[in-house]
Amino acid sequence: MSAKGPPSCLATPIALLTFCLISPIADAGEIERGRYLVEALAACDNCHTPRGVAGYDLSNRFSGGAQTFSDKSYVVRGSNISPDRDTGVGAWTDEELRAAIVDGIGRNGRLAPVMPSESYKPLTARDLDAIIAFLRSATPIRAPLLAPQQRSGEWTPHPMPGASAAFDEASLADKNTRGLYVASLARCMSCHSEEIDGAPDYQNCLGAGGKTFRNAAGVVVASNITSHPVKGVGAWSDDELKRAITQGVARDGAPLRPPMSTLSKTHFSKMSPDDLDALVAWIRTIPPKE
Numbered sequence: 001m002s003a004k005g006p007p008s009c010l011a012t013p014i015a016l017l018t019f020c021l022i023s024p025i026a027d028a029g030e031i032e033r034g035r036y037l038v039e040a041l042a043a044c045d046n047c048h049t050p051r052g053v054a055g056y057d058l059s060n061r062f063s064g065g066a067q068t069f070s071d072k073s074y075v076v077r078g079s080n081i082s083p084d085r086d087t088g089v090g091a092w093t094d095e096e097l098r099a100a101i102v103d104g105i106g107r108n109g110r111l112a113p114v115m116p117s118e119s120y121k122p123l124t125a126r127d128l129d130a131i132i133a134f135l136r137s138a139t140p141i142r143a144p145l146l147a148p149q150q151r152s153g154e155w156t157p158h159p160m161p162g163a164s165a166a167f168d169e170a171s172l173a174d175k176n177t178r179g180l181y182v183a184s185l186a187r188c189m190s191c192h193s194e195e196i197d198g199a200p201d202y203q204n205c206l207g208a209g210g211k212t213f214r215n216a217a218g219v220v221v222a223s224n225i226t227s228h229p230v231k232g233v234g235a236w237s238d239d240e241l242k243r244a245i246t247q248g249v250a251r252d253g254a255p256l257r258p259p260m261s262t263l264s265k266t267h268f269s270k271m272s273p274d275d276l277d278a279l280v281a282w283i284r285t286i287p288p289k290e
């Protein structure tokens, strides 16, 4: 055995005990928590995993997204965030990963705002570390580098009101706080609030709908999900709301269209009953808007 470097966990029981107690080795529970946050709420695969015919190509998980996102000031692809050291983020420190995930700052400056760091801002320190532990547990995939083709400009983050900084772990015991946390990580309001000059107008239009998507299903407008009894979901039962969120089914039983249906089936269907309850309770607190 080499005398240099950290002792391996196969070393003598005493070395093993000391090393494993002081080193931040992710435990299985932490990795599972990270998997839950990534799969059920934050939907990182949506932009960072290529797609095959039957959905995400999980054999190349996190090796880079299929879509190219472009705007006046950027043309970017979802990067390789698998633990490959050369083409992914395997050589990044935890500190660098935290900066990318919650502050939108990459190794070469500010990331394009397609990377929704603003929505991940409320991540508790423990949950942010769990996401990082889960990413590090994935298979390293060597893939062509997807350097931004263009990226110029400064972008202002637009976090949801009340969700612009890390939450305290203990605060999540409160149902409404937990609902807000879930809504921010799942980016509900960034789609369901109208944009003014490219920024969601949370002050005046929170949840009132408006963002428009053009895809194979046609022109799809994010619905009003405020508590307005006619224009919003104020008259819906909890079960109807939960079905829309986790199965992509409208109140009348018709299927919702993408991107909502895709997010529902692939991601939100995995939401824990507690998170779903909290989310629905929080949605009910959104003031009615026409």
Ligand code: HEC
Residues within 6 Å of the ligand: 038, 042, 043, 044, 045, 046, 047, 048, 069, 076, 077, 078, 079, 080, 081, 088, 089, 097, 100, 101, 106, 107, 110, 111, 112, 114, 115, 116, 120, 131, 135, 147, 148, 151
């Ligand atoms: C809506 C699409 C989208 C989602 C969802 C998304 N990302 Fe990103 N992410 C991007 C894009 C696009 C970039 C590259 C931006 C650029 O190059 O300026 C990026 C960049 C990154 C980077 C920096 C990598 C590098 O090489 O510069 C990390 C780390 C990252 N994302 C992690 C995550 C994690 C973890 C999640 C889920 C918690 C996530 N992303 C969710 C689109 C997304």
Ligand code: HEC
Residues within 6 Å of the ligand: 183, 186, 187, 188, 189, 191, 192, 213, 220, 221, 222, 223, 224, 225, 233, 241, 244, 245, 250, 251, 255, 256, 257, 258, 259, 260, 263, 268, 279
């Ligand atoms: C990427 C954008 C996007 C995200 C993120 C998103 N939605 Fe949606 N949502 C939509 C669109 C677009 C529709 C309309 C679908 C249609 O008309 O077929 C919709 C429809 C809905 C409906 C059905 C409303 C109705 O009147 O039929 C509900 C409820 C809903 N979303 C709740 C949520 C919640 C809660 C979240 C977060 C967990 C969320 N959405 C995240 C885009 C999004």
